[in-house]
Structures are given as C-alpha cells and as structure tokens.
Amino acid sequence: MNSPDFVPADEVLSGETADVYFAHTIEILRREGINPVATMEVFPSRAGILCGMEEVKALLARVLPKDRRDVWALSDGDVIDRKEVVLRITAPYQSYGLYETAIVGILAHCSGWATAARQCVDAAHGIPIVSFGARHVHPSVAGTMDYSAMVGGCAGCSSVAGARMAGIQPSGTMPHALILIMGDTVAATEAFDRHMPPDVPRISLVDTFKDEAEESLRVAEALGNRLNSVRLDTPGERGRVTADLVREVRARLNLAGFRHVGIFVSGGIDPERINYFLENHAPVDGFGVGSYISGARPIDFTADLHEVDTRPVAKRGRTPGITPNPRLNRIL
C-alpha cells in the first residue's frame, strides 16, 4: 500500500475551515506585532492507531517557513498511547496558528477510522477485512475514510477514491439492485461474468431471492471454476448471518464438490461479531465491515503550547515545557 501525494485544499489554506477565533488570534498578534517562535504539542485523548500525519505533514510543509521550522512526529499506522505526544511543531506562531483546527481535525477523524479498522483486523486473526463503509460517510471524506481503514490494516476497500489513494484496486461484489433488476441471482451473476474483465473476482451475492444455501449451489453450478466466492449478507429481518449458516453453506458446497468457492460475510460486522464467528468455528474467508469502521468516533486530539520563545509555558492543568517522547522522528 502506498501513501498518496497529499495536496492541501484551498479552503484549508485560506482558513475557511478553521475555527474563527484562530483567524482573530492571528489578526490580533499581527496588529500587536507579536510573532514568537512557539512550540505546540499534539496528543490524543485515548489510545489507538495514528492516521492523518502524512496529510498534516503536507500542510505544514506548505505553510511553515523552511528555515525556521522544526517538526517531530510519529507515523501513520503507529500504535499511540493516551496523552502521548504525536506531533511537536516549533516555528513562528503566525505561520501555523491558523491551522490548528485542520491539524487536529485530520488526525482525529483519520485515527478514529484506522483504530476501528485495526480492532476488526485484530479480531479476525488473519481473515481479510474489506472496508465497505463509504455509504455511511459524506462523499467528501469517503476516500480518506477508506484510506485510513487501510492504514489500520484492511486488505481492501470498496470506494474508487479510497483505493486510488492507497494505490490498489477497489474491492466489490455486486449490489442487491443488480439482482433485483435482472430478476434472478444466477442471471445476474452470469451477466457479471460476461462483462467484467477477468481480473475482477466473481463474488456472487446469494441472499436476494432464495435460501442462501440453495442459491450458493445454483451459482456454483452456473459458473463452475470461475466462481470465486459467495457473499452472505442476510438482513436482520431474517436473523442475520449466523455461524451455523456459514458452516452449513460450506458443508453443502463441499458435498457438491465446490470446495474452491470462498464464503464472504457482511452485514453488521464488528469485532464482537467477528469474534462470534471465530469462536463458533465458522469457515469465513473474508469479512466486509461497514459502519463499525466508517462510523467510528473520531479520537479527540488536543494541541497545547508548551514553549514561547524558549520559555516553558502551559495553561493550568498541564505541565510547562517540552514533553519528552523518544519515539518522535523529525519530519520537517
């Protein structure tokens, strides 16, 4: 997986997306003629997986004066601890004060997604996780969300934008809509097979019209060796996908000679549910995870000034001066 070339958006650079009081602050300091070299430290409110630092770095590289900057940070994908300093910026305050909102916002949202993804990945003990949650977030962040999920350890994602950011092919099966329009799962799967390039895996969604086990056998008979997997996505109204269903479909596929056909499970998947499938020995070959990752709460980050013109400072409740963290590397 690659990291994309992040380009700061115009509305970030202009302060449009910032809290207005930072614009006020810069204005006041400018008028007062005050522009100290200030050190700001950023830390999270809870432990997790860091993500968004590459994007933050691209922003800082653009705004900080090249000869008066000193930036230390951890990296995307790092495990971070509660209250651990993950970023330390030393530079003239007027050059970066306006971007505090964007910096902590990027880290908060991306780390929230990456952390949730990692929880699923850890629970799955090696079974691949694909991020399917683009449908639960605003399209402006769909790609970033999927990219963060992959930073957290997902094997793939469904959005084109997210996959492009990570430099991989997007993953997908087929929607219920295609099957409902075609009127039959086998017909839809055959049409898929007819028109899609050979490198797109044939994964048939088998819960639209008929019993999942019956439909699995029908599509397997129709596509034979070209069928990669079946996807079980039984809705809650029908009792969701159970471990017993996975075991039964596996047994019936095997009995009919289709051992090569994988079983992909989706629908309300989260670490607890993944754990349930593993504990009940369900032979799952892949999980699609939606809102557990994409709807994850951001991890709040706090940015504090700890030095002003080399003088240790801190607001009440914090300790003045630099907070040591030997894990930090200089990035700018």
Next chain:
Amino acid sequence: MNSPDFVPADEVLSGETADVYFAHTIEILRREGINPVATMEVFPSRAGILCGMEEVKALLARVLPKDRRDVWALSDGDVIDRKEVVLRITAPYQSYGLYETAIVGILAHCSGWATAARQCVDAAHGIPIVSFGARHVHPSVAGTMDYSAMVGGCAGCSSVAGARMAGIQPSGTMPHALILIMGDTVAATEAFDRHMPPDVPRISLVDTFKDEAEESLRVAEALGNRLNSVRLDTPGERGRVTADLVREVRARLNLAGFRHVGIFVSGGIDPERINYFLENHAPVDGFGVGSYISGARPIDFTADLHEVDTRPVAKRGRTPGITPNPRLNRIL
C-alpha cells in the same frame, strides 16, 4: 438560517467516491441494454433529525432526466422515525444507480450530526448551544458538520465555512494559545478588545493562568461594560467545570457589580452534562459543544429497490412494492 446552493462535486458526479460495484452494475446493465424505470426507497436505521436532503436534491436535480423523474422526500430538520421512508426516487436506473453511495452517505453523516445537536438543544431548554467541534473532523467536512449542527438547532458555530453555509457570523471566543503567547489573560483580552470590530462579542477565556473566579473579576474590571461574557473551560485535570463553580463565579461577579457579564461553559459538554448543570441550578448563559456533535455516529441509511418497471420487487427480508408515507413531498 438559510440553506446554501449546493453544487455537486466533480468526484461525486464521476463516481470516484462511489462503491466500485455500482460502477460495475451500470456497466453491466449498459452492455446488456437494460435500463428499467426503478423505484428506490431510502430509510434510516434509527430515529433522528433528517439532514443532507438539500444536498441530495441538488445531486439528483443534476443527474436525473428532467422528463422521467419523480422524487419524493422529507425535509432537512424533520424528525424522522426508524425505518421511515425519507426519500423515494423513480427514474431510469442507469441515471442514478451510481450515486447510491453518495446519497446515503450524505444523509447518514449529516443526520448523525443534526441528531446529536438536537439532543443538546433539547437538553438545554432554551440556553443557546454553539457548535465547537470543527477540530474533531476532517476539514473536508468541517463546514458541512457545522451546517448540520445548525439544522439540528444550534445557535451558532465556530467554523467560518459552516457559518457561511448557514448565512450567519461564526462564533468564537479566544484560544488558550493567544493568552499563553500574551502571557496574561487581562492583556490578551485587552488586545482582543483593541483590535476586533465592535460587533464581535468580547468573551474572555478565564482558566488559563489563575483561579477562574479571580480571573473573571480581573477581566471584568479591565473591560467593564464592554465585556460580554467569560468562558469557563476548566480541563479534566483540574476537575472540569462544575455547577458549583458556575454558581460561585456568578455570585462573585454579582457581588462586584458585574451582573451584565454572561457565563459561557465548554469542555466535554453533552446532554447528560447539560442536564447536570440545569439540575444543579447553574446559571449558564451558553454552552459550547464539541465532540458530542462532531463525533456523533452517522445514522446508517439503507436504499432498497421496491419497483422495477412498475413490478413490485424486494429482496428477502423486505416487502415488495411502494411503502406508503403520507409525510413525503414531491421535490423533483
């Protein structure tokens, strides 16, 4: 509060932000020469406040054929029920199938924010709520988040972008950074007062260096009638803002003749905390709410085909045919 003119983004229109399987589906249907008039219904997984429909409408107005479309919906700000149909699109499927991800994504994220905002507004029984959470989301959605919070009932927001969308002035006080750089709360407040236009309210943040009650009296004495409010934001390390603190600051301000100075409270505010202040008779004049709103979980929305060429259809677990909802209005 106005609603802005939403303009669909290029990467939404191109399908870049969509799940890849919708691109596959449109491709397959095109090659098979299938393009039925299909009716898609959209409903939420839990109750809340609807938001994002104006933005969805702008997208549909752009992509649906003007003479073959029939779209019914509820409005932004409406209270919606679990599983209630909030949007029904009837049009040739190829014209909109690619946008399912964006449509439910917009509604999910925006309704999640609006719903959380409404919970705070309801808890506050008339005390104004200001959205302060831009710092917990990616800057690409900071404006949309604040706009959704105002759809949910907030009286203001801190991001410039969100305020612009709602057609109001952004709200803000001053950051700890300004005070730490200036070295004294009174000095910082006086500088703010010197340089800010008269229509920006003077709200002084009083927990940076000294005891909040002591500092409140100091800034009140310095600015006199020009001081609008003090903001209490005591960090968790110092026991957070308590109802007793608000009462005490109120009493000490009153004793010194500063009855006109309001008290604005922020820091970990959520409905439970708002309720705590009200139950303990704390004379709060405004609440700043951050991650409770901006970090709210999206409300998952589901999009289902219910008719294909006037034929009732549905996947297993759903009921074929149109789901009646007399609350819907035709929007396109």
Next chain:
Amino acid sequence: MNSPDFVPADEVLSGETADVYFAHTIEILRREGINPVATMEVFPSRAGILCGMEEVKALLARVLPKDRRDVWALSDGDVIDRKEVVLRITAPYQSYGLYETAIVGILAHCSGWATAARQCVDAAHGIPIVSFGARHVHPSVAGTMDYSAMVGGCAGCSSVAGARMAGIQPSGTMPHALILIMGDTVAATEAFDRHMPPDVPRISLVDTFKDEAEESLRVAEALGNRLNSVRLDTPGERGRVTADLVREVRARLNLAGFRHVGIFVSGGIDPERINYFLENHAPVDGFGVGSYISGARPIDFTADLHEVDTRPVAKRGRTPGITPNPRLNRIL
C-alpha cells in the same frame, strides 16, 4: 372441553408409587391401634393455575370411607395464590395417609403445566396456543401434560392421548421427516392433501428446503383455497422465526392473492417470545408451544395435618387449627 373419567391406577392404590415412609407410618399406626380422624390441608408454594384436582378427587372417592369423609377443594382451572389452601381432607388417617405422595404429586405436576400454559395464553391476547410439547416428557404423562395445558387455556394439543382426555381432535401439521422423505415441500403437501380426511386442516411446513416466503407461495399456488395455513419453524441455526419474517410472508401472500392462508409459528415459543411478536405487530394466526409448557417446573404442594381428633395441631413453623378459605367447595 370435557373432563375425563379418571380411574386410579393399581400402582397408586397399592402404594407402589408412594414414599416408603408413608407405608411405614400406616403399618406403625395399625400396630399401635391408632387411627384418629385427621384433617390435612394442602397448599402450593407459589401462585398459579390449579390442575389435577379431578384426578385427586377420583382417588379420594375410591379410598375414603363414604360415611366418615369431608373433603373441600378448589377446582381445576382456578387461579390459586401462594400458600392458599386448595384441598382439605378430614377422614380417618389410615384411609388416606398412604396417598399423600400421589395427591401432592398429581397437583404439582399438572398445576405446573397448566400455569405455564396460562402464561402463554395470557401473553397471546386471543391468538390460539397449541400444546406441542409431548416430545419433551415421558410418554406415561404425555396425555396428562397436554390435558393440563388445555385446562390452562390452550386451544389444542398434538398428542392423541391428551386430545382424547379433553374430548377434542388432536392438532398437527406435518413433520420435517415427511418432507425430507418426499424430497419436496409441495409434493409432500399435495400427498397430505390427497390422503387426509377433509376435516384435517392443511397446514404446510415451509422451512425445510427453500426460503420460507418462496415456499409459502409455492404451496399456496399448489393447493389454492384448500390450504389452511403455513407453519414457520425456522431453526435457531437460521436465526429463528422473526417478526419481520412473519410480516414479510404475510405481505407476499397477500400480494399474490392468498389472504385466506394463515400463518402458524413454532420453535422456542414462550411468553416473552409471544410478547415480542405482538409488540412488533407480526400477524401470527397461531402459536405452537413446546417445552415452555411441557418442561415447566412442577409447583410444589405441601400437605400438613392441622387437626387430630378435633384438636388443633401443627408442626413448628405452621399455625395449629383449620386455615379458613371461603373459596373452598365441598367435593366429597
């Protein structure tokens, strides 16, 4: 519903089924020449529905001396309270002491079953309950169990013996075995229709091979107006019968013009589950209840002597003398 003519079994009359210490007691009293007129009162350890009294009465009528007996009791089907006296026997002790085990055993087991049945009936608010639990009890009590369930309010039962005791026709649909042997649900239902007398309702079990909704439509099309109901019995491995499934099958049957076909639900049904279906507006036409009724814990009954030769007595912990209960009627 009738009450059968109970005939005391030989092994009850001989004391074979009694606790051995009652045989010892009668032997000792006989050798000591002691045979006082003693009053025994019987009460339950918890509230419920009384059942078994008719059978007890038949036993007492057989063993008590006709001229020296005085027996008062409540009736089968009566609501009884914790510690309420439900039976009071006054007669020479040697005539009935041996039967204490049988008397309280009959009341305990039958009242346990009737009480559980009543809980289901109450929960169902008028939807008929059929007792299906013969398969969870020893065949020696299968009929008595089903009879007790009907005393408790069930509309029918599946065992031939229970139905005979209550003077009704036994209820039944078809087992999975028939369908598995015939290889197809429609074929099995048609065979049933071919060979069963017209007064046996055609109720087809629709979860054996295919999706329940699909199979319901297939059997409805095959039998048309002759089809009485479908039975949903989805196993736990497939997520049990859900309220949504019932609603969906109802909708699909209606859409296809089969409004006359009822829906009968079984599988792990208990009052909580019945309540779930009602609260979720599932249009159920009948419930089959198994082990909740047939596996119900007996209600312990206690038998205490309260008078011996007109002298009030009681063991420690009880009050000497007759316990007044105006609800009792003389039965012998």
Next chain:
Amino acid sequence: MNSPDFVPADEVLSGETADVYFAHTIEILRREGINPVATMEVFPSRAGILCGMEEVKALLARVLPKDRRDVWALSDGDVIDRKEVVLRITAPYQSYGLYETAIVGILAHCSGWATAARQCVDAAHGIPIVSFGARHVHPSVAGTMDYSAMVGGCAGCSSVAGARMAGIQPSGTMPHALILIMGDTVAATEAFDRHMPPDVPRISLVDTFKDEAEESLRVAEALGNRLNSVRLDTPGERGRVTADLVREVRARLNLAGFRHVGIFVSGGIDPERINYFLENHAPVDGFGVGSYISGARPIDFTADLHEVDTRPVAKRGRTPGITPNPRLNRIL
C-alpha cells in the same frame, strides 16, 4: 444398581401417546407406497447425563424389523455434550416413524432428572444424596424419576417403585404426620423402633415440636445405640436448616456422648445449598433432595433425518449426511 427389564406400554405401541402428525405421516407414506430406509439422528439441546436409553432400546427392539435395523447409541449414565448425537437409527421409516415422540420424550425427561441428580452428587463430594422428590411429580412417572435420579448417582430414593426399578431398598425416615398424630417425637420414634424390622434404619425427624438440638438429645437418650440418625428439616418459616445448626447439633450430641448418631439434612436442598453446607464445614451425613431433581426441566432432544435411501439429506439449518461420533456403540 440394576437396570430393569423395560416393557413398552400398549399406548406407546399404538401411537396413542404420539404427536398425531406422525400417525398422519405413516398413513400418507403407506398410501403413497413409500418406505425408504432412513437414518434418524437424535441429539440433546444441552449437555448433561444421558438417561432413558435402555427404555428406548426396549421399544426399538420391539418395533424395528430384526433383519433391517442398525442402531447405534450411547449408554445411560454417560456424560453427553450439547448437540452430540446420542442415538442413530437406520431402518425402514414406516417401522419407527410413529415413535419419534416417545423416543425423544423418554430421553428428555429421564436425562433431565439424571442430570440434576448428578449436579447434586458432584456438589456433595461423597456425602450420599437420597432422592426425595416423588411428591413433586405425577405418580405415573414417580418410579422412573427416582430410577433416573439413581442413574445420575443418587445413593437411594424414597419411592417404592423407583427402588424396585433400581433393585434396591427404598429409603425413608418418618413423616411429620406420624409425629403429629403420636403427639411427641420421642413417642413416635419409639413406636417406629418397636414395629419396624431391624434392617430399617432408625432416623428420627427432630423439628416437629421442639428445638432441634433439644429434641435430638431426647431421641438419642431414648433409643441409645439403636438410633441411626436425626433428620433436620426446619421449615423456611423458621429460617431453614443452617450450617450453624448442623454444627451445633453435632457438638451437643458429641458432648452428650452420641457420636454415633448421624445428621441427615433435607428441605430445599440443591447444589448451591449443598455447597453452602460444605463451605461452612457443616458435618452433614446425608442430604435428601426433592424438587431440585424431580422438578428439573427435561433436556430437549431433537430427531433429524440425515439419510434417505443412502442419500444425504437435511433440512435447512442442518448438515446433510451422517454425523460422525466415535463414542457410539451398536445396540441393535
């Protein structure tokens, strides 16, 4: 302990105790001329102690054709696991289909009793348990219940019928009724001693009239070495038997030189209560257990067809074909 010669009851053989739909099924198959060799597997819904298999074997031996039967099973007293196959019948379906209700009913009820008994036996760590629960079940199953309790590990039982099935002497002390009629515990105990054969142990019930410790000393003084034990059965109204009471009675008996007199405890005994006595070092010599064993819930058993004429079959939710279980032995 022996196993009795079980003789199938006429009403079982006639199908009188069966669910009526099995009679229907046999009738339909006969008319259709269908009688495949079918394999039925039986498994429990939860773990426990198997009981009833001897009785089931007697039934199958009677009804299956001797030259076309193949029956494998576990044995009475075996520890069985949830969903473990305990019985596999291969034979022409018409020969045994009618008996499914009886087969699973016998196993359910008997295994429920044996399992509860085993829980008490395990809790008691070697202190003998006597089944005293005949008074909580219908007399038709009183003997079978006590027999099952002994299969589960009880050292004795109170019903004559149960003891006869197990080939032992029934156990018993004396009822409160004897003492109330005689008017004094010592008088009753002396009468018992006068008239009972020497091999019946003298166990005096000491809580009827006086303080248990005082009464224990009185009967010990009256019978001397002939007294086997005292039984403590203090009712709930008087605080039940406590561990302290047992210890105190033991101490007072020892102090008076009656170390040979045992202490037998009854009244609401279950594994939790047994554990309480052991944890509190109460010197109990035997426990009488009533409704915990006799009122135990049956263990539901399920019977599934897995092969029809050598073809693997299964209803939805189950796996087609024979389920391997190396623990099974051929019994017919």
Next chain:
Amino acid sequence: MNSPDFVPADEVLSGETADVYFAHTIEILRREGINPVATMEVFPSRAGILCGMEEVKALLARVLPKDRRDVWALSDGDVIDRKEVVLRITAPYQSYGLYETAIVGILAHCSGWATAARQCVDAAHGIPIVSFGARHVHPSVAGTMDYSAMVGGCAGCSSVAGARMAGIQPSGTMPHALILIMGDTVAATEAFDRHMPPDVPRISLVDTFKDEAEESLRVAEALGNRLNSVRLDTPGERGRVTADLVREVRARLNLAGFRHVGIFVSGGIDPERINYFLENHAPVDGFGVGSYISGARPIDFTADLHEVDTRPVAKRGRTPGITPNPRLNRIL
C-alpha cells in the same frame, strides 16, 4: 422527654480535644494582635435530623463574650437539608475559634445517631423503637448516643445514662446471661418477677434454651397476667427472627388464651428489616434496635467563615457573605 443541662467538659474548654492547628491559629492571631468579629456558618454534608445543638449552645454560652455575640441556629430534632446552614456564630474570632472541632464533632456524631433512629421510627409506622445499642459504642458516649436516639424519635433506651439525660426510665428485658446462670427460662423469669419493682415490665427472653413458641407458652403459663411480653432474639445461626415466627408465636399465644402478652423483636433490626416485618404482617409490639443506630456514620458538618469585620469572604468553592436561611432562630 426533657433536655438535660449540658456542662462543657474541662478538656473541651482547654482545647485538649481540639485539632492542634486551631490552638496554633489563636496563638498566631493573639501575637499579631488580630481579633476581628467573624461570622462562621455550619452546614451538614447530607440531610438528616439535627442533634447536639443544645450541647453546642451550652459551650458557646460559656465562651462567647455576652455583649458581642450573635448566634442563630436550628433546634435538636429538626429535619435539616444537605448544605443547609444550621448554625451561624458572629463574635470575636479569638473567643470561639478554638472550639470549631468540638462544635462540628458534637453535631456530627449526635445528628448521625438521631438520623438513623428517625429512619427506624419512620419505617415502624408507630410501633415503638427502643435503642439497644450502648454495647456498640465507647462508654464515654453511650449516654449521649441513647439521648440522640431519643431525639430522633425512639420511645426508650437501655442505658442508664441515656435515660437519665432524657429524664425517663431506662428500658430493658433480661440478658441471656441471667437465663444461662439460672439454667431455665421460666426459673429466671420467675426470679425477675420476684425481685423487680412492680413498675418494671416483665419481658421474658424466650430463645435461650428451647423452641421460642414452646418457651413463650411456658413463661406465659408461669407468670399469667403479670407477663408483659416475650422477646424474640433468635440468633443468625438459627435463621434470625422471621415474620412467620412472630405470626406463629402470636397464634399459639392467642390459642392458649394469652392475648395480652406482647411480642418484642430484636437482633439485627434496621429499617429494611422493620419494613420486612410490616410487609409480611408480623404482629410486632416493639423493636429493639442496636448497631443500626449506635453504629451509624456521623454526618460530617463543615464550618466556614463568611464575614470578617462585616466584609463578605469565602474560600474558593464557597460564596462570600451571609447565606440566608429564614428557619434560623437566635439562640444567644
């Protein structure tokens, strides 16, 4: 009930019982020549019944200068609220500063006892409560504890000192020791009856040697009309006194014609237990309460300066100036 003439102890007046830092404070102020008129307010940390104010008043009357004092307070027995001001002293600080420890200590301990007593009295709905807890506190406060219990509403107490303070006769029955020494409850009760003055009620303790019901009848027969009550005090080892036991003893006494004999219950009595007896309709004529009252946690009181030489002051967390409370009355 009277209030005694409290006389301040020498070691209180000398500061011996005070926190040493108050002695330091007085010393420092004296050396600095500072002795402002200061107003101290005292409030409790939780709601309850006020007690100890009479004793505090006696102390203040002794130490405050008669012409420069102004003391307002609530009264012993008053219901007080959390944080309600119960005492306000205005006087030269040096005259009373040393006594803060004693003032709040007296109120804390006494109010704790009175509050617990009131909870029992409220629970008993008119049945008299007698304080029996002298044995759980140091003898230096036994009288004060019992006096406080009576301020809280008890009808009597067992300690001579407490009764003397309240101006009543102490209450008592007889100890187990007397009965154990005399060897028989009837003998002990007869000796009591022989030697005690006629105005001491004959209350016999009936659980020492024999069953309580049996012993109650024995003492009632021995003393006849002279017997006032029996006391049930069954120890935990014997299952404590139960509501059923009280009902049974009542029934057996009535059956024998001793309706005039009351039933007094003791042993682990607290409001929950009192409620249990009342809910179960136990005919109790009096409760003896021990450690629930005497072992009650003190109610912490806080003393704060609110004015110094007419200037409103307060430490952080409190509001400067007099706290209005219209319920206060001037006491000095």
Next chain:
Amino acid sequence: MNSPDFVPADEVLSGETADVYFAHTIEILRREGINPVATMEVFPSRAGILCGMEEVKALLARVLPKDRRDVWALSDGDVIDRKEVVLRITAPYQSYGLYETAIVGILAHCSGWATAARQCVDAAHGIPIVSFGARHVHPSVAGTMDYSAMVGGCAGCSSVAGARMAGIQPSGTMPHALILIMGDTVAATEAFDRHMPPDVPRISLVDTFKDEAEESLRVAEALGNRLNSVRLDTPGERGRVTADLVREVRARLNLAGFRHVGIFVSGGIDPERINYFLENHAPVDGFGVGSYISGARPIDFTADLHEVDTRPVAKRGRTPGITPNPRLNRIL
C-alpha cells in the same frame, strides 16, 4: 508510640453507662444468692484490627477479685478474624456482669477506628497517613478515636488529646479560617512562620484564594527553605484534588527549584481514593484522612457465657464449653 495508663471512669464503674438489664441481673442474683464462677467469651462480628483491649484490661484489673480471676486476651493492634475469641474472662459473675456493655462497647468502637485506619495505611504503601477526623466525633471520644487510629498504623493525628495518649506531638497545618482572616495565604503563612516554634513544620494550605499551583509558588518563594510542604484540600465544588493537580504542582515547584517542598493531600480521602492517587502516579508525600477513619462503623462484639461453675453451657445457636484459641495470652 506508647500506650497510656487507662483509668476507669466513675460512671463506668457505677454502671451508669451500662444497659439497665445488667444492673437488674446483678440485683436478682444477689437476692437469690447466686454467684457462680462463669466464663464469658467475647468475639467480633467481622475481621479487623483489635483495639481497646488495654482499656478493658484496666477495667477488669479494677473490678475482678485478684485471687479468683483468670483472663486471657489478644492485644491491641492484632489482626483478628470474624468470630475469633479475643477475650475470655473466668471469675465470679457478680464481679463483672455489670460491665459487659462497657467491655464490648470499648472494643467495638476502638476496633472500628483502628480497622479503618489500617485500611488506609495498607492502601498507602508507606506514604504516611495522618488522622484528621476529630471534627466528626463527639469530643468525649476524640482522643480515643485518634489513639485508635494510631494503633491502626497512622503516623500522627491532629487532636491534642489523641497525641497525648499516644505520647507524640499532634500534627497540623493551618485552617482556612486563619487565611481568610489574614486575607492572603502568603501573609498567613509568614505569620505562622514568625510565631510558631521551629519544631512545628511549616505546611501551607494553598487552595483558599488563588489557583493552587500559583499559590504554591508564591508561598515557596516567600518562605524558601523553611517551607516544609503545601497542603492541597480543593473542595468538591472545585472538583476535589486530582492526581493531575498533584503532578502539575510537583512539576511547577520543581521547575521553579522547590524540590524540597512536599505535597500533602486531604479532603475526602479513603482507601479507594488513595489507590487512585497511587495508580495515577501522583507524587503525594502525605495524606490527611478524616471521616473514613473517625466515622467508621464500630465492629460489633458479642459476649457469651460458655461455662457456669465448670459446666459447659450455651444459648441456642452457640456451642457449649470453652472455644479453643491458642493465640490468647493470659493478661490477668
């Protein structure tokens, strides 16, 4: 720490503080001429730390006949178990029967305090605990309470009386009252420093007027090396003392070069709170504990006669005769 010379109080010796029924008992026995040598055993209702035995010993030494006494006991400070015999008195009953109330009352109250103190000491893992709770108990027991706290392991106490009993100097800092009267924390601390002898440690209370961290630096600058510690006592209205506050004050003191200044914490301290500070690595140098120790529930003790004139006796529920306890030592 020493043990003081306890002198029995007159009102204890006269029976004034006793339960009246003991006076009655002695009177009756005297009139009956009964005075057996009786053995009384005393045991606690729960485990803890024994305290009060020295005081009990002084009482017994005074009242028991020197030539007919035999007293065995455990010692103050010993860990004792539930129901363990801690005191056994053998002497003529008339000589000590009157003092049962005082004996068990002294042990109950003192052991309750010592046990609570030990819990704090154990939680603090070596950080000194000072007893500050005199203000929550009646002054008659303030000294005894503090003495018991020191028997439990406290390093000091605030009451003069308690310190005198233990033979140490009382501990104390300064009250809020001194600072409120002086009007400034630094001024008050300087006055303290001026007038107190050099051996009284200078501990400044820093939460009265200003932020604790700010005030700590101010007093440290004022007193320099003479400052021993600061005391943090932040009230609940201001969020109590937090671990973060302690860490911050430590950091700010160190940054300013005041590493020699200790931090003493008080306000609602109990074992759970101590544990919280330790788990969160707060560098606390001492804890002041108030009502957790002084308001601790007494440990109920029970006194039972076990022999009367060498004959084993016991009331129901207890075992007759001497209870062996090899840990006892003869004390009289």
